[in-house]
Amino acid sequence: MTQTDLLTLLPNILLVTWACILLLVDLFIPQRRKGMIALLAVFGLAVVMGIVLAQAGREMTAFNGMIVVDGFSVFLSVLFLATGILGIAIAYGYLKRMGIERGEYYTLMLFSISGMLLMAQAADLIVIFLGLELLSIPLYVLAAWARPRLESEEAGLKYFLLGAFATGFVVYGIAMTFGATGSTRLSEIVARVAGGEAVTTLLLIGAALLLVGFGFKVAAVPFHMWTPDVYQGAPTSVTGFMAVGAKAAGFAALLRIFVSAFPSLSVDLVPVLWGLAAVTMIGGNLIAIAQTDIKRMLAYSSIAHAGYILMAFVPYGNPKVAHDSVASALFYLVAYAITSFGAWAMVIALEKAEGKGLEINDYAGLGRKHPAMAAAMTVFMLSLTGIPPTLGLIGKLYLFRSVVEGGFIGLAIIGVLTSLISAYYYLRVVVVMYMRDGDPQVTSESWLNLTIGAAALATVVLSFVPAALFTLASDAVLKLF
Amino acid sequence: MENSGLFFNLVPLIVFLPTVGLLINIIFGGRMSEKAIGTVASAASGLAFIVSLLLGYSLLASGSEAHVVPFAEWIKIGNLDIPWNFRVDTLSVTMMLVVSGVGTLIHIYAIGYMHEDVRFKDDVKRYGRFFVFLNLFIAMMMILVSGDSYLMLFVGWEGVGLCSFLLIGFWFEMDTLARPSWANSNAAKKAFIANRVGDFGFLLAAFTMFWYFGSLQFSEVFLKAEEVAASQPGVIMVITLFMLIGVTGKSAQIPLYVWLPDAMAGPTPVSALIHAATMVTAGVYLVTRSWALFSLVPDAQYVVALVGAITALFAATIAVGQYDIKKVLAYSTISQLGFMVAAVGMGAYVAGMFHLIAHAFFKALLFLSAGSIILGMERGHHHLANHGHADEHHEEVFDPGDMRNMGGLRKQMPVTFWLYMIGSLALAGIFPFAGFWSKDEILLDAAKNYSVVYVLLTIAAFLTAFYMGRQIWMVFFGKSRHAAAEHAQESPKVITVPLMVLAGASILGGALNLPYLHSLGQWLEHTIELAAEHGEEIRGYLSISWGGLNPVVALVSTLLALLAIGLSWLLYGRKPLQVGQIDPLKKMLGPLYTAFEKKYWVDEIYGALIINRYVDLARFLAEKVDWNFWHDWLHDSVIARFFRWFTKFLANPIDLGIIDAISNGLATLTKRSSTALRQLQNGFVRSYALSVLLGAVLILGYLLFK
Numbered sequence A: 001m002t003q004t005d006l007l008t009l010l011p012n013i014l015l016v017t018w019a020c021i022l023l024l025v026d027l028f029i030p031q032r033r034k035g036m037i038a039l040l041a042v043f044g045l046a047v048v049m050g051i052v053l054a055q056a057g058r059e060m061t062a063f064n065g066m067i068v069v070d071g072f073s074v075f076l077s078v079l080f081l082a083t084g085i086l087g088i089a090i091a092y093g094y095l096k097r098m099g100i101e102r103g104e105y106y107t108l109m110l111f112s113i114s115g116m117l118l119m120a121q122a123a124d125l126i127v128i129f130l131g132l133e134l135l136s137i138p139l140y141v142l143a144a145w146a147r148p149r150l151e152s153e154e155a156g157l158k159y160f161l162l163g164a165f166a167t168g169f170v171v172y173g174i175a176m177t178f179g180a181t182g183s184t185r186l187s188e189i190v191a192r193v194a195g196g197e198a199v200t201t202l203l204l205i206g207a208a209l210l211l212v213g214f215g216f217k218v219a220a221v222p223f224h225m226w227t228p229d230v231y232q233g234a235p236t237s238v239t240g241f242m243a244v245g246a247k248a249a250g251f252a253a254l255l256r257i258f259v260s261a262f263p264s265l266s267v268d269l270v271p272v273l274w275g276l277a278a279v280t281m282i283g284g285n286l287i288a289i290a291q292t293d294i295k296r297m298l299a300y301s302s303i304a305h306a307g308y309i310l311m312a313f314v315p316y317g318n319p320k321v322a323h324d325s326v327a328s329a330l331f332y333l334v335a336y337a338i339t340s341f342g343a344w345a346m347v348i349a350l351e352k353a354e355g356k357g358l359e360i361n362d363y364a365g366l367g368r369k370h371p372a373m374a375a376a377m378t379v380f381m382l383s384l385t386g387i388p389p390t391l392g393l394i395g396k397l398y399l400f401r402s403v404v405e406g407g408f409i410g411l412a413i414i415g416v417l418t419s420l421i422s423a424y425y426y427l428r429v430v431v432v433m434y435m436r437d438g439d440p441q442v443t444s445e446s447w448l449n450l451t452i453g454a455a456a457l458a459t460v461v462l463s464f465v466p467a468a469l470f471t472l473a474s475d476a477v478l479k480l481f
Numbered sequence B: 001m002e003n004s005g006l007f008f009n010l011v012p013l014i015v016f017l018p019t020v021g022l023l024i025n026i027i028f029g030g031r032m033s034e035k036a037i038g039t040v041a042s043a044a045s046g047l048a049f050i051v052s053l054l055l056g057y058s059l060l061a062s063g064s065e066a067h068v069v070p071f072a073e074w075i076k077i078g079n080l081d082i083p084w085n086f087r088v089d090t091l092s093v094t095m096m097l098v099v100s101g102v103g104t105l106i107h108i109y110a111i112g113y114m115h116e117d118v119r120f121k122d123d124v125k126r127y128g129r130f131f132v133f134l135n136l137f138i139a140m141m142m143i144l145v146s147g148d149s150y151l152m153l154f155v156g157w158e159g160v161g162l163c164s165f166l167l168i169g170f171w172f173e174m175d176t177l178a179r180p181s182w183a184n185s186n187a188a189k190k191a192f193i194a195n196r197v198g199d200f201g202f203l204l205a206a207f208t209m210f211w212y213f214g215s216l217q218f219s220e221v222f223l224k225a226e227e228v229a230a231s232q233p234g235v236i237m238v239i240t241l242f243m244l245i246g247v248t249g250k251s252a253q254i255p256l257y258v259w260l261p262d263a264m265a266g267p268t269p270v271s272a273l274i275h276a277a278t279m280v281t282a283g284v285y286l287v288t289r290s291w292a293l294f295s296l297v298p299d300a301q302y303v304v305a306l307v308g309a310i311t312a313l314f315a316a317t318i319a320v321g322q323y324d325i326k327k328v329l330a331y332s333t334i335s336q337l338g339f340m341v342a343a344v345g346m347g348a349y350v351a352g353m354f355h356l357i358a359h360a361f362f363k364a365l366l367f368l369s370a371g372s373i374i375l376g377m378e379r380g381h382h383h384l385a386n387h388g389h390a391d392e393h394h395e396e397v398f399d400p401g402d403m404r405n406m407g408g409l410r411k412q413m414p415v416t417f418w419l420y421m422i423g424s425l426a427l428a429g430i431f432p433f434a435g436f437w438s439k440d441e442i443l444l445d446a447a448k449n450y451s452v453v454y455v456l457l458t459i460a461a462f463l464t465a466f467y468m469g470r471q472i473w474m475v476f477f478g479k480s481r482h483a484a485a486e487h488a489q490e491s492p493k494v495i496t497v498p499l500m501v502l503a504g505a506s507i508l509g510g511a512l513n514l515p516y517l518h519s520l521g522q523w524l525e526h527t528i529e530l531a532a533e534h535g536e537e538i539r540g541y542l543s544i545s546w547g548g549l550n551p552v553v554a555l556v557s558t559l560l561a562l563l564a565i566g567l568s569w570l571l572y573g574r575k576p577l578q579v580g581q582i583d584p585l586k587k588m589l590g591p592l593y594t595a596f597e598k599k600y601w602v603d604e605i606y607g608a609l610i611i612n613r614y615v616d617l618a619r620f621l622a623e624k625v626d627w628n629f630w631h632d633w634l635h636d637s638v639i640a641r642f643f644r645w646f647t648k649f650l651a652n653p654i655d656l657g658i659i660d661a662i663s664n665g666l667a668t669l670t671k672r673s674s675t676a677l678r679q680l681q682n683g684f685v686r687s688y689a690l691s692v693l694l695g696a697v698l699i700l701g702y703l704l705f706k
Helices: A003-028 A035-055 A071-098 A104-121 A125-143 A150-181 A186-194 A200-218 A226-233 A236-260 A263-289 A294-311 A319-350 A371-385 A391-405 A409-435 A446-464 A466-476 B013-031 B034-061 B090-116 B124-146 B150-168 B183-213 B218-231 B235-250 B259-265 B268-277 B279-289 B298-320 B325-345 B349-386 B414-428 B434-449 B451-476 B493-513 B519-524 B551-573 B584-589 B591-597 B599-680 B685-705
Strands: A060-062 A067-069 B067-077 B080-088
Touching: A003 A035, A003 A060, A003 A067, A003 A104, A035 A071, A035 A104, A067 A071, A067 A104, A071 A104, A071 A236, A071 A319, A071 A446, A071 A466, A104 A125, A104 A236, A125 A150, A125 A236, A150 A186, A150 A200, A150 A226, A150 B685, A186 A236, A186 A263, A200 A236, A200 A263, A200 A294, A200 B685, A226 A236, A226 A294, A236 A263, A236 A294, A236 A319, A263 A294, A263 A409, A263 B599, A263 B685, A294 A319, A294 A391, A294 A409, A319 A371, A319 A391, A319 A446, A319 A466, A371 A391, A371 A409, A371 A446, A391 A409, A391 A446, A391 A466, A446 A466, B013 B034, B013 B124, B034 B080, B034 B090, B034 B124, B080 B090, B080 B124, B080 B150, B090 B124, B090 B268, B090 B279, B090 B349, B090 B493, B090 B519, B124 B150, B124 B268, B124 B279, B150 B183, B150 B235, B150 B259, B150 B268, B150 B279, B183 B218, B183 B235, B183 B259, B218 B235, B235 B279, B235 B298, B259 B268, B259 B325, B268 B279, B268 B325, B268 B349, B279 B325, B279 B349, B298 B325, B298 B451, B298 B591, B298 B599, B325 B349, B325 B434, B325 B451, B349 B414, B349 B434, B349 B493, B349 B519, B414 B434, B414 B451, B414 B493, B414 B551, B434 B451, B434 B493, B434 B551, B451 B551, B493 B519, B551 B584, B584 B591, B591 B599
Parallel strands: none
Antiparallel strands: A060 A067, B067 B080
16 A cells, blocks of 8 residues: 555545544443544534545545546535534434434445545445445444334335345446446446457447436435435434435536446436436426425425536537546535535424424425424425525526526426426425414524534525536536546 | 924814814714813814914914915816815915914903803703804815815805705704794705805806816916916906906895895894804905916906995995894995905905905904893893893884894993994094905006096095994993893803904904004915016006005095094984984985885895796796696696507407506416425335436437437
8 A cells, every 4th residue: 555545545544543443432332422423523524524625626646546636526525524513413413302322323425425535536336336335334333223113214225225235236337337348447448449359339328327326325216216305214314314415426426427437328428317317307306395394395306406406417528528427416515415404404493203394385384483494494495496596596597597508408497397396396495484373392402503503504605606616516527538 | 395393284283173073063963062162172273273373473473475285186087187286375374374263262252152051951961062164164164265276265155055045944943032933044054055046156157167267276377367368369368357246246246145144033143243243255265366368358357346345335225124133244345355256356466355354353252242142132131131220121022133122231241342442443443443455446547547436436435434323322322121121231251352352353453554664564465476576567456555644635535534424423423312212314304214224125125026936937937837738738638648548458369468468478487397306206216216327318319310
């Protein structure tokens, strides 16, 4: 292991080491003080984020090209680490309240995040697979965290079974790709394809299988069916983390693979991606309408948003707009992460033990009883719909722009129409909050309130200065092409 | 620069000190005592006076040349750049000293006066509001006199107009006896509207100036004046005549003077400060400031001089026929402003400014003393009401300002009597009071070049002495014509002390510009280039009294003044007016006196010719055009009917029939498909896996067999 290898992988090494240490430390911390572990985990994530930021602007390749550091990896790593910190912030009081606080929760989160980091840095299909598993397995456990609550156990088991099934597709896709090109290294694959040494059919099958596997991770229709059940059954703090982190990691891998390894397949893949994006947007938004449970509603919402981000893949083979469209995808991921975290934090604030307080009707009267909370929730709902002045609107604007510039006006129209449909179920929450009388029970926890407030503020404020964020995203993807 | 140690950079303070004062009173006034409110406001004005003194010292110490102190960028659009600069020169500092000096005294006086006003009723908020307005006025007046461009001057010009409006209507909902009445607010509106007419003239002058000069800065305009005059004859004429319209509005000259007598509805300190000593002299200041323009067009100068002279005489005759103590002074003010305007019109800028300063002293003194008299009368009235033996007066409407109710006040209010005497002698132009020197200088200039103006002004001066004499005899001598006058009481120190200061200034003010010394002339010549330097032949009528004392002119005016006073003694002093007696002058002059008394029916004529016609037009527009035609016919009959038909059409067949059907259908479809799709979600892992598999098969199938 050379020094470069070490430096390149340093964030990951540190995070995993820290997680192991916390596992040991946990033994010596009494049950009442488990919150300590959360603080230590946040501390670890913050330190690692510092190191990642120190890597910013550098280009490094290690382990014979299996691991890289570039703008893309730094951007996403920061997003993942921030997701981790927010995930802990919303879990801190929630776990205590639900009586499921155990130190391993935070350790598992750290492991999962290290898997995400690995996916962001991977330049080899095997490493991507490694990262995927490292990310997923702790999540299976976390989903079942509220054991012995039946729904939680069911969620964990379903997630595990279907995840294993999907992983099979990924492995099979990697095998096919290797068969077609004789390499799993992304740069090698491109070189072989360019040199005409690749077997096109096999490569196409490989790409399709990878798409199916990661489509499962990001919850694209028709690979989405696990999502509502798992999101609903898992502890809400896990759901929030999963909805943002796991989805972003899946997209990170998809973007890396498709943009750097499969540009040659774009002609064949465009109709598939087009269809996937369209079906996901339509399906997610349509089914969300019928939901009465806020967690299921947000689950379908997350499916719908996967569809919007998938739109960015459609023009990826067009060199003129590819750069902007990938940058739009990253921008949208950030916008979705902020808004979604806020919304899930709100769900936690209203959730009570035994799965109470999760109906949309439980939000009635919030506007009068807790005006600040209701205002924040309104901001999140508006952002998810894409109504100004929120980050969600700007994200959609960038996405639709790149899709239209790529010549896929039909897809953009589907995007706009489904956004219109989504207004129905998002605004219903607002209507219930402000126009129905009720007596909502809100738990006030400082970390939770801080998360909600910060997310609402960022959603609004950043929408006034979107150019700065977009420039960051744009710089991040510069080296991918 | 040798400016170190000098105080030019302090000049913005003259605006901001009063602003700070008014802000303090706005924010904390509600929780402060009356004394504190008055002290803050007076201190703000007093500090501005000190700054003005420092500026005057700085000018003297640095050779009296004009200084422009840049302060802030104001308007910058393309090539147009109008900064907010302060101009410190001998003219502006003179004005600053008058405004802040007299202003401070009046602030102090108002502390006592406003407290005693019968309408006050311990409403501290209202009391504070008065001082806020006064401070705002000082700030605005300072902007007016210190601005370096016509636009800044206009800002101040409008600002003081606003303050005038606010203060005339200060007791907007009641009359002098606190009975509900809209007379005061109507007077305020009248003042504001008459001033707007004048402001319009000012604006036209400014627009024309900007069009031909490309600038509104004093320095640039004056520099280009001769060039423009040579290439575009007539332009300067137009500008100066438009300016004259502005002057007639602000300085109450014919034909726009009508607002000033009504403005006496404001509290007496306001009459003294705004409507006698400072704001109304803004027009005189404007002409003086624009000397470089006026000097180029002798015809315009002549018009200005004539307007001033005619106004001086016209208003003096009206003053003879008035009974209200403040109304007499109001018409006197108009008349004296006529003197000043005539002076600056003749190019006698120094004489005009001299009279402006002297007039500020003695007219403020007279107004404030009149206020003291009115308060004294009110105290007497109050005393009667409290001491029972005045039942017969209970129902009677008592006007404390009517001279026919007074008489013999010399005994009850000795201090005020002597102060009033000093003011009156100064106004009448009796040697050696300030008015003698300043008025004489104007007459001297008129006698040299403008015989018509000289005759008009001399008669006006005669009348001035007469109506002042009439007032003195009626107010202070003879027997009380009303029980309230019998019980009138002297005013407290806070009121009389500022008056003594003003009285001192009225006595000694003449020393500012004694003949042969010309200290004011030498001071102002740094700002106004005097004819002597340019040669009379180029400047036509421009002439500054530089000669000395013309014994004939001085003798004539003094003799006439004494004669007038004697005449007034014959009519009003020898046989004092009795209760209910008709004015003796009325017997002598008959209808002419009625014309004086009725102010030549100017208000009625304006009403008949302009105001009522305007109201007719407005009514026509409102009732016929707007209501009958526009609302009833066009809107209700044509547009609304069509619209109703059209909306019905849109609503029934189009909206309900087609659009709603489609959107409701879509919504139903969406909801149904949502429910249907939801059925797929059956909770079994096997069907979920099947879905994944189906997806994979579909994709692969498409890719392989397309």
